[in-house]
């Protein structure tokens with residue numbers, strides 16, 4: 001038994017060693033020369049020394065596409081459509097693709113290398129995404145592990161975004177910089193600042209960097225990104241469901257809505273484990289007094305003995321949603337939080353006959 005385990009370990013070791021050597025050899029020996037990358041039927045064309053990924057090629061030429069995991073191949077956000085060149089789809093890409101996407105040539109830009117001339121298609125709005133230089137103007141604690149960070153824009157001086165969109169922060173790491181996605185919590189009418197709510201992930205590169213920032217520090221980010229599209233029809237009811245730092249896009253959507261449509265119906269459901277995770281409660285009490293069509297429900301999933309004074313909902317937030325969500329015809333739902341919460345909420349919304357196009361979500 002021990003010998004066969006040893007044999008497996010040795011074989012795996014040799015295989016990994018050979019793979020590393022082959023990759024290193026490819027880097028040193030293979031010269032792909034200058035290749036062209038053509039975007040959207042030649043509306044933008046770059047020339048680039050081959051051998052790096054399409055994601056890096058795009059970034060080097062200031063075309064910014066979503067890449068929430070920073071190119072690790074673990075988020076599936078960096079989708080582009082390959083028209084020609086680029087080789088066959090890789091096993092690292094297929095887990096993120098539907099059959100239709102595979103048939104249509106959708107690929108992950110961080111996995112495809114520029115080894116020949118390549119033509120791709122991306123949504124036109126991504127060509128509008130910019131790189132921003134900003135300065136930290138205010139940092140404050142929202143809870144024991146979530147900080148609110150405010151950035152004043154230096155250049156460009158203004159950002160145009162839709163409620164619920166996110167930016168990608170550039171954070172330093174021992175292997176160069178990395179990008180991570182953070183939803184914008186400031187409303188869309190505040191055009192010369194960006195506010196984020198960041199939860200500290202122990203040992204996490206970007207969240208540790210962001211939690212260590214102080215007023216006056218300069219920060220680079222790209223954006224805006226994201227598929228959230230708020231219905232402009234004020235008759236459409238909005239339901240928001242979030243947990244933890246998932247409050248960020250919710251706050252943006254809520255304050256944007258009540259700035260534009262004071263009587264619009266909107267209900268926020270926010271899941272917390274204990275009262276220590278509660279924040280923005282007083283802000284929403286004030287808002288709901290001014291706008292009676294704004295409702296909000298917080299629920300504690302794991303109340304502690306010291307939470308005995310809590311007289312709100314308890315249990316998982318999708319159960320509060322199931323109990324309180326009214327039947328409406330024009331409606332939209334925006335969800336942000338951990339994957340199990342999103343999945344449970346989608347199930348409830350499907351039971352209540354929400355269609356796919358009425359549900360928007362970001363899992364994090």
Ligand SMILES: Cc1cc2nc3c(=O)[nH]c(=O)nc-3n(C[C@H](O)[C@H](O)[C@H](O)COP(=O)(O)OP(=O)(O)OC[C@H]3O[C@@H](n4cnc5c(N)ncnc54)[C@H](O)[C@@H]3O)c2cc1C
Nearest residue numbers: 068180181182183197198199204205206207245248362364
């Ligand atoms: C569209 C989108 C919007 C987002 N918006 C926000 C936001 O508004 N606020 C916010 O705080 N975060 C947000 N995130 C998550 C954020 O992008 C990072 O993934 C998170 O901050 C961790 O990055 P890191 O560099 O600190 O950790 P990493 O260095 O990437 O990871 C360190 C370790 O922690 C694990 N890990 C990574 N993420 C998590 C997690 N969320 N929980 C537990 N373990 C984790 C990793 O597997 C790894 O083992 C968003 C993500 C997406 C996709």
Ligand code: FES
Nearest residue numbers: 071073076078110
């Ligand atoms: S950047 Fe995350 S999968 Fe490509």
